[in-house]
Amino acid sequence: MNQLAKSACNNMRRTVAAQGHSGGGYSFSLYGPEGGRKYLNREERRRCLSAMATLETDDRLLAMTLACTGMRISEALSIVPLCFQIEACIVAVLSLKRRSVVWREIPIPPWLMAELDSHFGIAEAQRDPVRSRQRIWPQHRVTGWRTIKQVMMFSQIAGRAACPRGLRHSFGVGTLQAGVPLNRVQSWLGHSRISTTAIYTAACGPEDIEFMAQFWRDSDLDRRPDEKTG
Secondary structure: OOHHHHHHHHHHHHHHHHHHHOOOOOOOOOEOOOOOEOOOOHHHHHHHHHHHOOOOHHHHHHHHHHHHHOOOHHHHHOOOHHHEEOOOOEEEEEOOOOOOOOEEEEEOOHHHHHHHHHHHOHHHHHOOOOHHHOOOOOOOHHHHHHHHHHHHHHOOOOOOOOOHHHHHHHHHHHHHHOOOOHHHHHHHHOOOOHHHHHHHHHOOOHHHHHHHHHHHHHOOOOOOHHHHOO
């Protein structure tokens, strides 16, 4: 994580902690009341992507789009060909949980843009006044939800993270751990408040593990006591 992003995340951690301590509170947390984690970690995300590759093309591309953008499933299902900037590999999505009409742009991997264009004929559809406004996934939200649940089952993921929202939370955690500035992640996820996005900084990332590993070494805790006597 670069220094600017790290500084912003640290500042937001302190802000969230102070507001929580003062009684403001937040309805969103990375954990459920019983301690169940709501996001996928890096290894779980990899298993999910492998499982997605086995799906039928329509379902696979929907699942991959959710994983690569952090969209809510209803937002992804509302996408039409006009939402895409094919050459720039950008998709525009209408943020559903906002009082006003807010569109946000999210970059997507070039390989995903190429597959979406090839399978759904997006470039051709954009030139048609009717097709350009028709949803590329004309399925019900429940159908999409079941597809993701199937992926989670194949990936041996259970609990609170085993749902479309788990992919969204995984996107939030993963982008911040990759060094993306907090305000960009806020924009991609469509959060009205940056304090909501800052919740994702609470997840342990590679730097946290590295710091703790150094502490274990310095404190002689990197091995069990019975291994040190031999």
